[in-house]
Amino acid sequence: MDPKLDPFTTLLDLKLGTFDPERGPVQVRTQEDLRGFFQADPPRPDELVYRVMPVPVPTENSEIQCSTTVLEPGTVGDEYYMTKGHFHAVRDRSEIYIGLAGEGCLVLATEDGRHRVEPIREGMVNYVPGGWAHRSVNVGDEPLVFFAAYVGDAGHDYATIERDGFPVLVCRGDDGPVVTDNPHYRP
Ligand SMILES: O=P(O)(O)OC[C@H]1O[C@](O)(CO)[C@@H](O)[C@@H]1O
Numbered sequence: 001m002d003p004k005l006d007p008f009t010t011l012l013d014l015k016l017g018t019f020d021p022e023r024g025p026v027q028v029r030t031q032e033d034l035r036g037f038f039q040a041d042p043p044r045p046d047e048l049v050y051r052v053m054p055v056p057v058p059t060e061n062s063e064i065q066c067s068t069t070v071l072e073p074g075t076v077g078d079e080y081y082m083t084k085g086h087f088h089a090v091r092d093r094s095e096i097y098i099g100l101a102g103e104g105c106l107v108l109a110t111e112d113g114r115h116r117v118e119p120i121r122e123g124m125v126n127y128v129p130g131g132w133a134h135r136s137v138n139v140g141d142e143p144l145v146f147f148a149a150y151v152g153d154a155g156h157d158y159a160t161i162e163r164d165g166f167p168v169l170v171c172r173g174d175d176g177p178v179v180t181d182n183p184h185y186r187p
């Protein structure tokens with residue numbers, strides 16, 4: 001075959017999640033960007049919640065997209081800071097996470113309402129099979145940093161999550177994180 005791309009190399013800071021050189025524009029998500037994903041309205045709309053640093057390649061199933069995510073510590077209402085979460089637009093596409101720093105949860109859900117909550121920590125590898133929506137949550141006091149790699153044409157379906165939510169919420173409790181049923185799941 002005639003290769004479509006040339007090889008490239010970039011240096012990943014394993015604590016900060018940054019790439020040197022950067023390979024694509026950093027995507028910034030504030031509390032305002034997550035309006036409708038948290039149960040409560042954002043109290044400080046301009047506050048940074050997370051950044052995604054991508055290594056873009058063509059969005060084809062022959063390629064592997066990857067990125068790092070840095071999710072700040074914090075809460076909106078009782079809910080810990082989290083990513084929007086998504087199904088892949090091409091539902092059967094899978095993904096791998098590698099935890100780099102901090103303390104988090106990976107919340108997963110199927111379209112028929114099953115859910116799982118897995119830990120994200122330095123050195124942990126999480127496998128996200130096709131058909132599972134996924135959201136990461138920072139339950140610690142430091143930034144949660146993880147690397148993700150996924151099939152190139154997976155795409156992101158945020159609208160289903162914005163409409164239905166996840167079956168469970170991860171909230172700050174008196175003795176640490178508490179996973180509770182989401183009262184607004186699929187109203
Ligand atoms: O895309 P979301 O739900 O905002 O979450 C960000 C993270 O999810 C991914 O889209 C991969 O699942 C990454 O690009 C990033 O790690």
Ligand SMILES: [Fe+2]
Nearest residue numbers: 088095134150
């Ligand atoms: Fe994904």
